[in-house]
Amino acid sequence: MKRVVITGAGTINALGHSVPATLAAMREGQCGIGPLELRDVERLSIRIGGQVHGYDPETAFNRQQIALYDRFTQFTLLAAHEAIAQSGLEFDGELAARAGVVLGTAGGGVQTWDENYRAVYEDGKNRVHPFVVPKLMNNAAASHVSIQYNLKGPSFTVATACASSNHAMGQAFMMVRCGMAPAMVTGGSESMLCFGGVKAWEGLRVMSRDACRPFSLGRNGMVQGEGAGIFVFEEYEHARARGAEILAEVAGFAMTSDASDIVMPSKQGAARAIAGAMRDAGVNPDEVGYINAHGTGTLANDKTECAAVADVFGHHADDLMISSTKSMHGHLIGGTGAVELLACIMALRDGVIAPTIGYEEPDPECALDVVPNVARDAKVGVVLSNAFAFGGLNAVLALRGV
Amino acid sequence: MTDPIHDTVIRILAEQAVLEPRDVSPEQTLTDLGIDSLGLVECIFAIEETFDISVPFNANDPAQSQFDISSVAAIIGAVKTLMADQNGA
Numbered sequence A: 001m002k003r004v005v006i007t008g009a010g011t012i013n014a015l016g017h018s019v020p021a022t023l024a025a026m027r028e029g030q031c032g033i034g035p036l037e038l039r040d041v042e043r044l045s046i047r048i049g050g051q052v053h054g055y056d057p058e059t060a061f062n063r064q065q066i067a068l069y070d071r072f073t074q075f076t077l078l079a080a081h082e083a084i085a086q087s088g089l090e091f092d093g094e095l096a097a098r099a100g101v102v103l104g105t106a107g108g109g110v111q112t113w114d115e116n117y118r119a120v121y122e123d124g125k126n127r128v129h130p131f132v133v134p135k136l137m138n139n140a141a142a143s144h145v146s147i148q149y150n151l152k153g154p155s156f157t158v159a160t161a162c163a164s165s166n167h168a169m170g171q172a173f174m175m176v177r178c179g180m181a182p183a184m185v186t187g188g189s190e191s192m193l194c195f196g197g198v199k200a201w202e203g204l205r206v207m208s209r210d211a212c213r214p215f216s217l218g219r220n221g222m223v224q225g226e227g228a229g230i231f232v233f234e235e236y237e238h239a240r241a242r243g244a245e246i247l248a249e250v251a252g253f254a255m256t257s258d259a260s261d262i263v264m265p266s267k268q269g270a271a272r273a274i275a276g277a278m279r280d281a282g283v284n285p286d287e288v289g290y291i292n293a294h295g296t297g298t299l300a301n302d303k304t305e306c307a308a309v310a311d312v313f314g315h316h317a318d319d320l321m322i323s324s325t326k327s328m329h330g331h332l333i334g335g336t337g338a339v340e341l342l343a344c345i346m347a348l349r350d351g352v353i354a355p356t357i358g359y360e361e362p363d364p365e366c367a368l369d370v371v372p373n374v375a376r377d378a379k380v381g382v383v384l385s386n387a388f389a390f391g392g393l394n395a396v397l398a399l400r401g402v
Numbered sequence B: 001m002t003d004p005i006h007d008t009v010i011r012i013l014a015e016q017a018v019l020e021p022r023d024v025s026p027e028q029t030l031t032d033l034g035i036d037s038l039g040l041v042e043c044i045f046a047i048e049e050t051f052d053i054s055v056p057f058n059a060n061d062p063a064q065s066q067f068d069i070s071s072v073a074a075i076i077g078a079v080k081t082l083m084a085d086q087n088g089a
Helices: A019-028 A063-068 A071-087 A093-098 A110-122 A132-136 A140-149 A161-177 A195-202 A236-241 A267-281 A299-318 A333-350 B004-017 B037-051 B072-087
Strands: A004-013 A100-104 A156-158 A183-190 A227-235 A248-257 A288-292 A321-323 A382-389 A393-400
Touching: A004 A019, A004 A071, A004 A161, A004 A236, A004 A333, A019 A333, A063 A132, A071 A110, A071 A140, A071 A183, A071 A227, A100 A140, A100 A161, A100 A333, A110 A132, A110 A195, A132 A140, A140 A156, A140 A183, A156 A161, A161 A183, A161 A227, A161 A248, A161 A333, A161 A382, A161 A393, A183 A333, A227 A236, A227 A333, A248 A267, A248 A333, A267 A299, A267 A382, A267 A393, A288 A299, A288 A333, A299 A382, A333 A382, A333 A393, B004 B037, B004 B072, B037 B072
Parallel strands: A100 A156, A100 A183, A288 A321, A288 A382
Antiparallel strands: A004 A227, A004 A248, A183 A227, A248 A393, A382 A393
């Protein structure tokens, strides 16, 4: 089996419009969550989110492109540009024929659904723009990356709710590892901060009205975010041969299913995924220094996740660090694992552990080192990134420093 | 004497619990009725739609939600309070 490394990273999210800006914000423990600016916000009961501000599509894309690119596709293309530019890869010939793109999104073109339902239902229009279908389809972002960068190998989109991008990156990892593709573009994207996208989440009664405070006693729910995280996964020898800068090694991946409840998380399902990722990476539990938690800020997730970590790691659970950057950028749903992987890379490369901000008081049911409020300098060799989706679908990645 | 709010809340809870309304009594808790957290969220939705009220309830922190769900009677009382507050009835 081949080794797989990351040679490019890109993002746009509430914390920044690039990887350096995002990592700087994570290091500073900045909060990207604030009042939502969207149409009919006064009819929402949840009015905060991790929105991307200071972004004007018209400066990034022309009119024809905007007619085809939903906001989740725009985010994907911006992040892909940063990642592929950093990797230095040019996709042509044999490389282009075999390289592909696997992305995660839960909702795809939710903004496009929302706008056009409004047009036909509320405004009573009988006609929508001809590109509504190619704009809203879940694979639109993956296809536009493929088109723009000449990626002609295996490309598709994975939708597993909040684990979508981890599942997608796991697929890309396995394709490179088994020799199917020398390089893959992967990650995820989400943009459902529109009236319908927030209204749907309100219904479940798990959203916070004020802040995302993972692991903190008195936490009152999750906060939605938006954006994209895109990476170039490349076969190690391929990257070395061309002298590429290596950001980290993707060492292992595991996925499990709870097979129990459609929304309540399962300690066993999470624990099996965490243990599986370490086994796949060939690392011992005591080598893991940091876990980027799923850490949604709901009562149920955070205590279940901490119990799973305690079960898997035993005494070592007290020595490792676990933080949730959702406290800063919000929950990007299908794109969240991709943006959170940046915190994992920062831990391995820069020796900086991103904090869990908004932390007020310890919860006895989350009695781990959650790196409260302030980033920490620490040298770690192996890190994990957790994602546990509604539907009981879990996906955990293991990364190693190179 | 009939109490339509009482009867309607009982009917909503009974439907969720898959029980006959006569088998639901005021002193019972949601646990007694076998209604879990997801079932409770559905009950609250039905209460909001039926009575045209907004129920302050967050599943992460039921105790802080200012909507007493400790028993069937408590829920009926809480609905009456909300109706008086929100509809001026």
